[in-house]
Amino acid sequence: MAAVIFDLDGTLVDSAPDIHAALNLTLAEEAAPPLTLPQVVSFIGNGVPVLIERVMRARGEPADAARHKDLHDRFMRHYNADPATLTTLYPGVEACLRGLSASGWQIGLCTNKPQGPSREILGSFGLLELFAVVIGGDSLSVKKPDPAPLRAAAAAFAAGPVLYVGDSEVDAATAAAAGLPFALFTEGYRKTPAQDLPHQALFSHFDALPALLQGLARS
Template sequence: MRFPGTVIFDLDGTLVDSAPDLTGALNHTMRTLNLPEVADDDVRHMVGHGALALIQKALTAAGTTLPDDEFDAALLVFLRYYGQHVADRTTAFPNVIETLGLLRDHGVKLGVCTNKPQRLTDQLLESLGLTHWFGAIVGADSVPEKKPHAGHLVATVERLGGDLNSTVMVGDSQTDVDTARNAGTPVVAVSFGYSTVPAADLLADQLIDDFNELPAALEGLMGARG
């Protein structure tokens, strides 16, 4: 099997289904503001740009805005609640563990590049027993500019000791595809994540419907490179 030297994963909607706990934290926040709650299916299409953007999208859906000081307070409410419930109902997607094991057994360096804050990222992965799979885990506040800026992905590869020229990004959103394009790396999209558009419309280099399809997709990308 011919795999890239490094594979970098998005977190929410790619490795883990965190929408139930994000929904819980968001709706707790909305209740404190006396605003309508957001349906789980709607939250799945709001995730990907961090907590601040998630709250802003919920406020827009409710047809309202907040003054800066009230917005900052709402963000703190969200982060505090989510930190206490980060892995209550979050699970790894099917076949994630098996696929990570196969890739690592073949010498692939694995990393996480996410727009979730570092503290919450570390807390979530540790709670799910996933930390040990990754040589580098880089949250949004650990780099000067987060995804889709290329620097976020580049920093993750560098911390792994990987080679950007032998790296593939795996994600679920336009943000992830744009990040890979900005960094000049191929990208695999998953169809089961939180994209705001059909995953096929992301125009990734490969599209998979299950994590057990990832090895073949990676091999296909390496074959295309010659």
């Protein structure tokens, strides 16, 4: 039976507005100027610790472990309290996931976002039940692009082809390191031209994904 594993941020959901809001609530606590949404989008992809590192760098702050922990913990408090209000599914995602599930595909998630808010976001859209496995950025001691999280997600499935779907440089590198076919969603948070990233398929709308996955599973 074929399985498909998805990234979350920038792939299934546009979560940047909620991340942006939580970061700016964190900064407002110390009367610091807010970040712009494009800035925050450029920081997303490598997990919360790196997100906070990039925030500190953008503000000209020196690397400091205590300061990093303080910002990290306060950000997570705000984000965990409200991770889904401003987050939206990309067009066609729900129909695609439900169609794949009805057709017998096994579905998983592998994201650098912590598992708690990842599950809450999927649940807020009524989609969590479709996912046989959810691997978050805090599920293992390493994060993507290390292939271990993706391999852990793939190990949850019975024998059969396993494919990965993501939107970013991190996802492309993770799939390549794990040796899995990769379908690149072009409308997410990627900064590099799509053709410069390793991939086996490209798509800009989820209506096109089921047919692409069927082709990849047969190849």
